[in-house]
Amino acid sequence: MAASVTKWLDVEWMPQDIHTKMGLSAKKSYMECREEGDGEIMSIMMKIASDLETDWQKYDKDAFVNAWDVANYVSDYLTKKTGAEGCNCSSEIY
Numbered sequence: 543m544a545a546s547v548t549k550w551l552d553v554e555w556m557p558q559d560i561h562t563k564m565g566l567s568a569k570k571s572y573m574e575c576r577e578e579g580d581g582e583i584m585s586i587m588m589k590i591a592s593d594l595e596t597d598w599q600k601y602d603k604d605a606f607v608n609a610w611d612v613a614n615y616v617s618d619y620l621t622k623k624t625g626a627e628g629c630n631c632s633s634e635i636y
Contacts, residue, residue, distance in 0.1 A: 544569040546619055547612060549636040560604040567594055568616050587617040 547565035552558070571590040580586065594601065594609035601609075615635075622635045 543572055543616065543619060546636045547615060550615055550634070551607065551612075553634075553636070555606045558604055560601055564594065564601055564605065564612055567597065568612055572616070583617050583620050586620065587613045590616050 544562070544565035547568050548561045551561035551564065555561075568590045571593045572586055575581070575586045575589050580589075591609045591613035594612055598609060619635050
């Protein structure tokens, strides 16, 4: 997941170290949800956005997206991983 977020941001904007950090934060949030037994995409998305927003001062200077953009991408990523049909308006999933 972290690598997918990083690649998405690098392709959309330009390669930056901050993209890796944002991807790792999303992965950490995801892992915490799963360890607590939570597998609902919506609550995982909310946790990722909330955790990123809490630490946004780490990302704000160099990020071209916001916490919710990353969380929405992860939601699309997880939807694709489950094999469910997604929306054609979604970003390409890496």
